[in-house]
Amino acid sequence: MSAVVFGASGGIGQALVQRLLESSWYGSVFAVSRSGRVPEGAVSIQADALDEAALEAAAKEISAKTDRIRLCVVTVGLLHEGAGLTPEKSYRHQSRDAFERVFAANTIAPALITKHMLGRMPPSGRWVFAALSARVGSIENNDLGGWHAYRASKAALNMLIRNYSIECQRRNADSICVGLHPGTVDTGLSMPFQTNVPDSQLFSPEQSATYLLEVIDNLTAADSGKVLDWAGKVVPA
Helix, strand or coil: CEEEEECCCCHHHHHHHHHHHHCCCCCEEEEEECCCCCCCCCEEEECCCCCHHHHHHHHHHHHHHCCCEEEEEECCCCCCECECCCCCCCHHHCCHHHHHHHHHHHHHHHHHHHHHHHHHCCCCCCEEEEEECCHHHCCCCCCCCCCHHHHHHHHHHHHHHHHHHHHHHHHCCCEEEEEEECCEECCCCCHHHCCCCCHHHEECHHHHHHHHHHHHHCCCHHHCCCEEECCCCECCC
16 A cells, blocks of 8 residues: 655654654555655655646656555645734734735645545545644634634635545545644644643644544544544534
8 A cells, every 4th residue: 555645844744754654554655745855765756736737747656656545645734934924813914915825835735636636546445535624724613713814724625625525435435535633733833823832732743643643544434524633533614
């Protein structure tokens, strides 16, 4: 069996690749990233998740080397980027630029990856496609407001995951498409927002990767279309 990780040079992405390499389940692990800096032992493929031609080429390269992809995980995402892009505290702080950049990374990139990868997953047997989502993308759980672009981009991603699950199960009843909330992880994405996070709730990338793979291992076709957190609990839509 083979596994593919997109965003493999990021904190969670690298940790997932390393855990997959250590697993006895996968004979090959493909690590797709912009930089190509991925754990040793993985098949490194360079591609920007917003460059559709590069994604198509990456998908074709993976397919040429394996026809047994049983896991595909998308870890790309964006919350902030220097002083020019920070989560909005009020509707007054919204900007077209922020929405375009955040939606591009959190919604459009995973959508483009699915376009070129889902059709390459096996037509029968269990496989999992998972994209990192976030608890703050839950409309039902939103009691604080704010973070408009990020929340909206993750809510949109969750809808896409539901759509993909319906379409894929028509072709393969054992297919699983899910969103995964990794918890608060000690990476650059969460660093400016860690002040009030208890130590017990701040995971290292390695911890988060371990938890996420445990959730993935226990998924069934009945979970397809859902968003689950690092402990396997469903995040409401």
